[in-house]
Amino acid sequence: MGKKSDSFQCQSGFSSPACMASEVAPGYFDPLAVDPAQARDVARWRKSERIRLREARKQVATAARDDTAKALMAGLRDVLRHRGDGSGKLTVAFYWPIKDEPDLRPLMQELFDSGVDIALPLVETRAAPLVFRRWTRDTRMVRGHWNIPVPPPEAPVVHPDVVLAPLVGWDGGGFRLGYGGGYFDRTLAALSPKPFAIGIGMQSARLPTIYPQPHDIALDLILTEDGVQVESEARDV
Numbered sequence: 001m002g003k004k005s006d007s008f009q010c011q012s013g014f015s016s017p018a019c020m021a022s023e024v025a026p027g028y029f030d031p032l033a034v035d036p037a038q039a040r041d042v043a044r045w046r047k048s049e050r051i052r053l054r055e056a057r058k059q060v061a062t063a064a065r066d067d068t069a070k071a072l073m074a075g076l077r078d079v080l081r082h083r084g085d086g087s088g089k090l091t092v093a094f095y096w097p098i099k100d101e102p103d104l105r106p107l108m109q110e111l112f113d114s115g116v117d118i119a120l121p122l123v124e125t126r127a128a129p130l131v132f133r134r135w136t137r138d139t140r141m142v143r144g145h146w147n148i149p150v151p152p153p154e155a156p157v158v159h160p161d162v163v164l165a166p167l168v169g170w171d172g173g174g175f176r177l178g179y180g181g182g183y184f185d186r187t188l189a190a191l192s193p194k195p196f197a198i199g200i201g202m203q204s205a206r207l208p209t210i211y212p213q214p215h216d217i218a219l220d221l222i223l224t225e226d227g228v229q230v231e232s233e234a235r236d237v
Helices: 036-058 062-081 105-113 183-190
Strands: 091-093 117-122 131-135 162-166 169-171 196-200 221-224 227-231
Touching: 036 169, 062 105, 062 196, 062 221, 062 227, 105 117, 162 183
Parallel strands: 091 117, 091 162, 162 196, 196 221
Antiparallel strands: 117 131, 221 227
8 A cells, every 4th residue: 555644543432554544534525536646545445455355355254255155146136036937038148256256157157048148248458348248158268367267269249248347345225346357337338238237245334434436337236145235226137
């Protein structure tokens, strides 16, 4: 994080060392981010929270992480059962698990076998919306951006009906704290029609707020191992 001046030391008792939460108080916070100093404070706070939440996730025992993944897959099965037009013609964009994220690949394979089209996101252009390419059990994965396995260039590009977004943190407004690249927000803003966006994360990663900025897009639903936590008004896929 680097050396902090006295004015940036957290005095409010929050867990993050450079949290800026006392400066980003409800009476001061402007969601339109007109004040550039406030936007910088929010960015610093988010960086600190990412570090804290990722470290906490790293400490979760393997058995507990497996139980979390199983609970998430059970909840996701139920959610997806009510999406689409009943014909089973649904395209769901999963994600390849990294950085101690719950592993949902068994459900990805199960849904593929049941006739659901599966896609995976990849970065084709930096600082641009994600591209979704079709995945099958026979797909020969290649290393993509950040060394994440992705479908090869010859895999068809698809427009997902449902997009799963991994959460580092989340809040009751349906806003997502991700890894800081802005790719999912950029993608949701660009896709038309907009897919149904489901945040996947841990209950312990809930925050009072992420201090949403103008570029942040609320998810349609947030799912944790404890079930659905946030749900917008239902939209047809």
